[in-house]
Amino acid sequence: MKNKTFGSALLVAGTTIGAGMLAMPLTSAEMGFTYTLILLFSLWILLSYSALLFVEVYQKAERKEAGIATLAEQYFGMGGRIITTLSLVIFMYAILAAYVTGGGSLLAGLFDFLGDSAKPISIILFTIILGIFIVISTSAVDALTRLLFIIKLVAFALVLTMMLPLVKSENIVAMPLKDFLIISASPVFFTSFGFHVIIPTINNYLDGDIRRLRIAIILGTGIPLVAYILWQCATHGVFPQSQFIEIINSDPTLNGLIAATYQATNSKLISSAVRIFSTLALITSFLGVAISLFDCLNDLLQRINIRAGRIGLGVLTFIPPLAFALFYPDGFIAALGYAGQLFTFYGLVLPVGMVWIARRRYPDMSYRAFGGTIGLVIALLLGLLIMCVPFLIEAGYLPKVIG
Template sequence: MKNKTFGSALIVAGTTIGAGMLAMPLTSAEMGFSYTLLLLFTLWLLLSYSALLFVEVYQKAERQDAGIATLAEQHFGIIGRILATLSLVIFMYAILTVYALGGGNLLAPFLDFLGENAESISIILFVIVFAIAVTIGTQAVDAFTRILFLVKLVAFFFVLLMMLPLVTSENLGALPLKYLVIISASPVFFTSFGFHVVIPSINNYLDGDIRRLRIAIIGGTAIPLVAYILWQMATHGVFSQLQFIEIIRQDPTLNGLIAATLQATGSSFISEFVRLFSALALITSYLGVALALVDCLDDLLKRVNINANRISLSLLTFVPVLLFALFYRDFLGVLSYAGQMFTFYGLVLPVGMAFVLRRKYPDLKYRVFGGNLGLVIALILGVLIMNVPFLIQAGYLPVVAG
């Protein structure tokens, strides 16, 4: 039982530490370290809160293996299911596309001999190779994630060990070039704590044990928060703000981040360790989200009395991802869109379900702290973050560099 809880916490952490974390330096360059910390803590509190709302809602789930769309239908009818399903599926396809783009971007330099086809072949390899573990099932992802997560921690430790001594107080003390960029960057940062899609899979894996699910969520989110703070300290402290902004404007991808690391440190060894860590972060997130999408599609098909096998579900999951990644290469653009979709699914939806549940069952055994005031504050912040892209387009908020 303890091993399952520990494994679930690692799935949460592994799913969380992914493309959002890697994109943080790309989107926070104009923000400065102090404002970046403020945004990190705010979103960590907000998304941990919304995840615990899901735990609260699962107390009255009709069945242990119920997906989020099933819970939404239970409380809001068929409209709830449709909205939950659309937002979830669009988000997961978008974020998996981001992982495929990032993975292909990191792998492509090793396949330069393929010429202009190097990145396309890299994307195909990334999608297919790790689709195999997801097709096998949750236990395979658990085992694979434990191994990769430990290797990722070692790689991250070495990256920090090499970069933190190069941090300067001058770089850390850089002031925001645009103060409102803290709001503009929020959709991308929002995905940095986007583990909510794996909650149904973990709930089923833990046999519906609410206590163990809470432990897995709280423990699983504490690890990324510490990692993010150290990661931001290393990047903001090593990179000269203006120099870094210029690099990411030219190449707003993970290779741009690696190029900035090479230029700031003068060490190809450090920059290649950043590449290794980035690849492992993408893989663990890819596995967790892909597992969640497979379970989501299974839940959706069962709703219309279709029992699909694991291979069919995997094809439905990975073929669209592969096509999107091959024909749409805007890494930060897709990530920002994913953040917008996830805000509805990961924040607005659980707030609504918790509000309805509390009215139906005033004697709930477990309630998340904050009462109804907490729900209102979370809802307002969620609506704001969802509308950030529109506010940027209207000129009310600054465009994020890159």
């Protein structure tokens, strides 16, 4: 029993830690380490709370293996199912687009001799090579992911081992250069705590045991929080803020992060370790999201009696994010920001709405998430604010996170 709980916590942690953490230093360069910590803790509390709201709702689920779209239909009817499914599919497309642009930019460093053609060719190669594993089978994706995940952990440990001793106190205490950056960066950071799509899986795995599900969520989100703090400490502490901002503004991609690492440490070993870790984080995240989107599209088509075949599903899965990456090759941060908007609805606004109805429909529920009605209202308001952030940035009411 305990092993299942711990295994579920690791599943939560593994789903949470991904390519989103790579964007953290890019979007928080002007924010400083102190405000970055505040944002990390705030979003950890908020998204752990929203996950516990799902736990509360699952007490009255018609089936313990019910998906979140099924729960939405239970409380909001078919309209709720449709909106939830659409938000999930578009979210996965958006975050897949971010991974393709990020992976393409990292791979482009190997093809500098191609000049301006390096980036589009790298984006296409990144998508096709990894897409082949998706089309072959889920077991092929599983085998590749297991191998790369182990290497990724080793690379991350190596990066921290080499960078943390180089942290300087004057870099750590750097303050924000613009007001309200902590709000502007929230959608990108929001995606870094996104694991809610697997709650139905672990709820079924734990046989609907509410207590063990709560432990798995708290422990499973605590592991990424520690990893994120160490990662942010390493980057903010090693990079002088002014130098870091200058490099990032000139190259707002993951290559900019690697270039900043080299300039700050003057070590090809450290910058190469950061490149390896970044590449593996992107690939493992890409594979996880891509196979989820692949299966989701398959289920949707089967509901309307269309059989597309694995190659057809592969085309539907990868053409939209590939097109985005080719037209916006530097759109890594932008795509993550829009993904954060959609995930905010799916991972925060939706569970607040379901719990609001559930507490009135089922007043006898044995478990209720902390905070009462006030907690629901605060979570809803914060969710709506985060969803509006990209529009507020575009309108000039909030500063851009880069530039």
